[in-house]
Amino acid sequence: MSTTNQEKASKLYGIYINGEWVNSVTGQVYESRNPANPSEIVGIVQKSSIEEVNEAFKVANIAHKSWARLSGPTRGEYLLKVSNILEERLEEIALTMTKEMGKTIAEAKGEAARGVAILRYYAGEGMRSVGDVIPSSDRDALMFTTRTSLGVVGVITPWNFPIAIPLWKIAPALIYGNTVVLKPANETSVTAAKIVECFDQANVPKGVINLVTGSGAVIGDAMLSNPHIKAVTFTGSNTVGKQIGRQAFDRGIKYQLEMGGKNPVIVAGDADLDLAVEATINGGLKSTGQKCTATSRVIVHESIYEEFKEKLLSETAKITVGNGEQSSIWMGPCASASQLETVLSYIEVGKQEGAVLLQGGKRVEGEGYFVTPAIFENVTSEMRIAREEIFGPVLCLMKVSSIEEAIELANDSEFGLSASIFTTNIQKMLSFINEMDAGLVRINAESAGVELQAPFGGMKQSSSHSREQGRAAIEFFTSIKTVFVK
Incomplete structure (x- = not known):
C-alpha cells in the first residue's frame, strides 16, 4: 500500500x-x-x-x-x-x-x-x-x-x-x-x-x-x-x-x-410477486444495503411465502458483486473494512440466534471489502438482526398470517423511517397508510428513496x-x- x-x-x-x-x-x-x-x-x-x-x-x-x-x-x-x-x-x-x-x-x-x-x-x-x-x-x-x-x-x-x-x-x-x-x-x-x-x-x-x-x-x-x-x-x-x-x-x-432505520416491506397475499421481489432486492441490496431507508425486514403472508422466497433467492443469486467502476457489476463493496466487519458480525449473530441463512453472507475472496447478499429466514422480532440497523446487504424474512399481524410486526421497532407494502387491495393499502409508524410510506414501491421535492424524515428514534x-x-x-x- x-x-x-x-x-x-x-x-x-x-x-x-x-x-x-x-x-x-x-x-x-x-x-x-x-x-x-x-x-x-x-x-x-x-x-x-x-x-x-x-x-x-x-x-x-x-x-x-x-x-x-x-x-x-x-x-x-x-x-x-x-x-x-x-x-x-x-x-x-x-x-x-x-x-x-x-x-x-x-x-x-x-x-x-x-x-x-x-x-x-x-x-x-x-x-x-x-x-x-x-x-x-x-x-x-x-x-x-x-x-x-x-x-x-x-x-x-x-x-x-x-x-x-x-x-x-x-x-x-x-x-x-x-x-x-x-x-x-x-x-x-x-x-x-x-x-x-x-x-x-x-x-x-x-x-x-x-x-x-x-x-x-x-x-x-x-x-x-x-x-x-x-x-x-x-x-x-x-x-x-x-x-x-x-x-x-x-x-x-x-x-x-x-x-437510523430498520425498514420493513410487507408482501400481502394478493401482491404482484415479481414486482415485490424486484423492489425488495432494489430496496434492500442496492448501494450494498448502505441506505438509511434500505429494506431490512421482509414480512410475507404465509399463503405466498414459499413462492416469494424461491423467486427472491433465484433473483438474488444473479447479483454480480465487485468493483462498481465496471458496468457489469450490480453491487459494490462495503464502504470500509470496519463496515464489512460489522456486516459479517451481524451475519454470525443471526446464525447464533437461530435464524436460518438461506443464501449468501460470505466474504468474497480478494482485497476489496465485498460480501455476498445474505438472506435469512425463521427470523423473529426479538432477534438482533431484526431490531438493530446493520447497514449492509442483509434481508430478514418473516412469515405472518394476516395484514393486521404484518402491520403490528412492521411497527415493532424503535425506528420509523420508511416502510412499504405490496398489495392490490385498497383496504390493505389504507390500513397500512393509516397505521404504519413511519415518516415515509410507499405502496407497491421499494422502501428506499424519496423524491427531492417531498418532505423526508422519520418517526420514533429515526x-x-x-x-x-x-x-x-x-x-x-x-x-x-x-x-x-x-
Missing part, C-alpha cells in the same frame, strides 16, 4: 475557509482509499485543527450579514451556477464517489444528477413566498409573517450519499440566507471537496460555504461549542445523533437529526421529528417573524 511522495502531493486536498483552499496547520492527514481496491489511494485529506474550525465559523458569521441581505433570486442565481458546474463535472465526481465509497458507477451518476436537481430546485425557492398576510383586528393595521435566516449552520454528513445529503442540507441553508460550515464523513471527504470546488468555481462569496475535515469527535465538538453556530443538521448514527442533540439543546441552538427536502426545509432553516404595521 505504499505510494510515492509525488503521488501523494497530487492527491492532497485542502480545507476550504473564506474562499481559499489551505493546508491545515496540524500537518496531519489521512488517506481515503478505494474499498473495492484498498491499495488505491483516492486522496489525501487534511485533519483540521480546532482553531481552523473556529476560523471557519468566524468567517461564515461575517459573511452571513451580506449574504442574508441579498435577495432570494440573487442567491438562487448562485445555486443555479453551482448546478451547471456540477452537471459539467458529473462523470468525474461520480467516479470519485464510486472509487471512494464503492457505490456502482450507475448509482453514483444517478446521485450526482440528483444533486444537480436539488440545487436547481432550491435555486427556484429564491423566487417563492416566505410569508403570509394575516387579518388584523385593527382595520388600520397590516399584519404579516416573513422568514429570517438563522445565521451559521453546521452541516455534518455521512458517507453513504456523499453528494445528495450534503446538497439537500447546504442548498436550502444557503437559499434562505444562512452560511455553512460543512464537516463530511472521513470516508468521502474527497467527494465533498469536489462538491465544494463547484461552489468555488461559481464564485459564491467568500465565507458563505466552508469545508473542514478530520476527526468527527474533535471537529463535531468544536462546531457545537463555537459561539457563532446557530443550527446544526446531521445525518448519521443514533448514538452520535443523540449526543449532538444533547449538546445543541444545552447550547439553545436548532438541531435536525436524521438517524429522527428529531423535523423534515428535510422539498418546501418543508424552510421550517428548519428559517425562523418566522411576525410583523405588525400600524
